Amino acid sequence: MLKLYFTPGSCSQASHIALEEAGAVYEAQSIDFSNQQQRSADFLRINPKGRVPALVTDKGILTESPAILAYIGQSFPGTPISSPADPFEFARIQAFNAYLCSTVHVAHAHKRRGSLWADDPAVIEAMTLKVASNMSACFDLIENTMFTGPWVMGETYSIADPYLFTFAGWLEGDGVDPKRFPKVYEHSQRMAGRPAVKKVLSVAAG
Ligand SMILES: N[C@@H](CCC(=O)N[C@@H](CS)C(=O)NCC(=O)O)C(=O)O
Numbered sequence: 001m002l003k004l005y006f007t008p009g010s011c012s013q014a015s016h017i018a019l020e021e022a023g024a025v026y027e028a029q030s031i032d033f034s035n036q037q038q039r040s041a042d043f044l045r046i047n048p049k050g051r052v053p054a055l056v057t058d059k060g061i062l063t064e065s066p067a068i069l070a071y072i073g074q075s076f077p078g079t080p081i082s083s084p085a086d087p088f089e090f091a092r093i094q095a096f097n098a099y100l101c102s103t104v105h106v107a108h109a110h111k112r113r114g115s116l117w118a119d120d121p122a123v124i125e126a127m128t129l130k131v132a133s134n135m136s137a138c139f140d141l142i143e144n145t146m147f148t149g150p151w152v153m154g155e156t157y158s159i160a161d162p163y164l165f166t167f168a169g170w171l172e173g174d175g176v177d178p179k180r181f182p183k184v185y186e187h188s189q190r191m192a193g194r195p196a197v198k199k200v201l202s203v204a205a206g
Helices: 012-022 041-046 065-075 087-109 121-129 131-146 160-168 182-192 195-204
Strands: 002-006 026-030 054-057 060-063
Touching: 002 012, 012 026, 012 065, 012 160, 012 195, 054 065, 060 065, 065 087, 065 160, 087 131, 087 160, 121 131, 131 182, 160 182, 182 195
Parallel strands: 002 026
Antiparallel strands: 002 054, 054 060
């Protein structure tokens, strides 16, 4: 059986929603950042990077959200989250998710994880101050050039939707008004009404 290691509200939320959308049979194991469980010996055996998400499959362990999302999208054909067979359409989804993973997530991470890039507290503070403007720039680009609507890729829901929903949920905490991006904001509202999303958020709420 699949087993997802997740932390509520983190990027792992996207994989969690995708598993629910797929109707997958899976176990969900919460990792508590407040006591550094992600750095425990037990969890480092699952993911030596000390990060969530990690997905245990019958073939081995997958890490990195875009890879886990792609795995779920391809493993559950005929479900709302299934990925298109057409290579170009699939690559478009991967391009969107790669942008979220490699650029948007890194922009957000400068808020709490600045010590990964600098030791000087003044430099860390300066990086923290850039988070709102960098996240705004990323979401301007998504809103104006990448988001098709009504779903990220157009008429068909995909693994890009729970991933965007998760990152859009970080905007307010990053000092950015989500209503500045009307298409993405409306998408978040619609996502929040989906049963799979409600179920995952209720787990997060305890
Ligand atoms: N590139 C990875 C990033 C994973 C990641 O950074 N996860 C964060 C939560 S959003 C984490 O586990 N942080 C724990 C820590 O920094 O100690 C992915 O997309 O899955």
